[in-house]
Amino acid sequence: xxxxxxxxxxxxxxxxxxxxxxxxxxxxxxxxxxxxxxxxxxxxxxxxxxxxxxxxxxxxxxxxxxxxxxxxxxxxxxxxxxxxxxxxxxxxxxxxxxxxxxxxxxxxxxxxxxxxxxxxxxxxxxxxxxxxxxxxxxxxxxxxxxxxxxxxxxxxxxxxxxxxxxxxxxxxxxxxxxxxxxxxxxxxxxxxxxxxxxxxxxxxxxxxxxxxxxxxxxxxxxxxxxx
Amino acid sequence: xxxxxxxxxxxxxxxxxxxxxxxxxxxxxxxxxxxxxxxxxxxxxxxxxxxxxxxxxxxxxxxxxxxxxxxxxxxxxxxxxxxxxxxxxxxxxxxxxxxxxxxxxxxxxxxxxxxxxxxxxxxxxxxxxxxxxxxxxxxxxxxxxxxxxxxxxxxxxxxxxxxxxxxxx
Ligand code: FES
Ligand code: FES
Numbered sequence: 001x002x003x004x005x006x007x008x009x010x011x012x013x014x015x016x017x018x019x020x021x022x023x024x025x026x027x028x029x030x031x032x033x034x035x036x037x038x039x040x041x042x043x044x045x046x047x048x049x050x051x052x053x054x055x056x057x058x059x060x061x062x063x064x065x066x067x068x069x070x071x072x073x074x075x076x077x078x079x080x081x082x083x084x085x086x087x088x089x090x091x092x093x094x095x096x097x098x099x100x101x102x103x104x105x106x107x108x109x110x111x112x113x114x115x116x117x118x119x120x121x122x123x124x125x126x127x128x129x130x131x132x133x134x135x136x137x138x139x140x141x142x143x144x145x146x147x148x149x150x151x152x153x154x155x156x157x158x159x160x161x162x163x164x165x166x167x168x169x170x171x172x173x174x175x176x177x178x179x180x181x182x183x184x185x186x187x188x189x190x191x192x193x194x195x196x197x198x199x200x201x202x203x204x205x206x207x208x209x210x211x212x213x214x215x216x217x218x219x220x221x222x223x224x225x226x227x
Numbered sequence: 228x229x230x231x232x233x234x235x236x237x238x239x240x241x242x243x244x245x246x247x248x249x250x251x252x253x254x255x256x257x258x259x260x261x262x263x264x265x266x267x268x269x270x271x272x273x274x275x276x277x278x279x280x281x282x283x284x285x286x287x288x289x290x291x292x293x294x295x296x297x298x299x300x301x302x303x304x305x306x307x308x309x310x311x312x313x314x315x316x317x318x319x320x321x322x323x324x325x326x327x328x329x330x331x332x333x334x335x336x337x338x339x340x341x342x343x344x345x346x347x348x349x350x351x352x353x354x355x356x357x358x359x360x361x362x363x364x365x366x367x368x369x370x371x372x373x374x375x376x377x378x379x380x381x382x383x384x385x386x387x388x389x390x391x392x393x394x395x396x
Pocket of ligand 1: 036037038046050051053064065
């Protein structure tokens with residue numbers, strides 16, 4: 001067994017195997033760092049959500065899901081700078097998110113709601129990002145098992161990863177660019193019906209209400225969804 | 228959306244086999260392959276995306292994901308007379324947007340679309356290099372300078388007449 005690395009996270013001594021990312025070391029030690037796109041089993045961190053910022057002494061602000069631990073590292077997870085960055089990242093998520101939570105089927109079981117409380121941001125369109133386009137994008141209902149709601153998708157990439165892992169190849173993937181980025185599920189290039197084995201993993205992993213199981217998805221996925 | 232002007236499925240298959248035979252079976256060649264497909268058909272037909280994907284051992288969404296990222300690729304065929312409305316800075320400032328809206332209204336299609344008879348397609352382009360004539364519209368190779376929304380109808384009617392005459396000769 002390799003020698004463990006010792007570091008300090010918020011005044012707690014933490015031991016972790018070399019190569020471990022700060023985020024994992026912290027979570028394992030019971031120190032919570034907000035995160036949204038992190039998948040513990042993934043080899044490569046996706047690093048898209050920018051919620052997991054921490055401050056490493058002598059190095060500044062880094063995303064903890066991408067930064068490996070080092071001996072003697074001193075990490076702070078709650079400095080004012082960190083909180084500010086985190087809040088901005090979170091506001092960007094909800095800036096063009098459909099925030100009619102009461103009408104949402106995932107109300108109260110949504111990761112975004114939980115995080116809003118954690119990072120202390122109100123769930124309403126942030127003043128500073130008012131200018132972003134908020135046109136309603138039609139839902140994708142071409143897959144009989146899953147409905148995709150781009151208005152509630154935060155592009156965390158978890159479903160893409162899970163689908164790739166499950167089926168060896170992504171049947172779900174991103175398409176378009178910039179604000180228009182969303183999942184190419186099936187309406188654009190309809191084949192998911194033939195290739196999708198309706199395992200429901202993508203629905204379970206989705207932190208928001210973007211992927212909704214339809215009743216035809218069957219009992220493999222409880223309609224409670226993930227979260 | 229079924230587009231009449233689209234290339235027949237069979238023809239796509241045949242041409243594709245020829246194109247792909249010249250291409251290395253390597254994922255890193257995806258974009259050049261898509262380029263030659265578009266050169267051949269004028270757009271990326273759905274069948275072509277599926278074929279290219281299976282040729283490179285990728286899924287179709289992966290290919291679509293890459294193709295949809297670039298403005299270069301289009302998924303609807305070009306009309307016989309492709310209309311391009313300039314949205315460069317100069318044309319934009321003097322009301323190119325209004326002309327574009329008028330075009331959309333008159334043709335009853337959106338930007339990137341094609342009319343049902345396959346005659347006209349509509350695209351927006353950035354500066355075609357004659358800002359002095361702004362706002363500029365281009366149909367095929369002909370330039371329509373100093374466009375206004377009201378000139379749209381006139382231009383389209385003239386185009387129809389010209390095409391008819393050309394067909395008669
Ligand atoms: S968890 Fe680190 S960027 Fe999303
Ligand atoms: S901006 Fe239209 S021609 Fe230059």
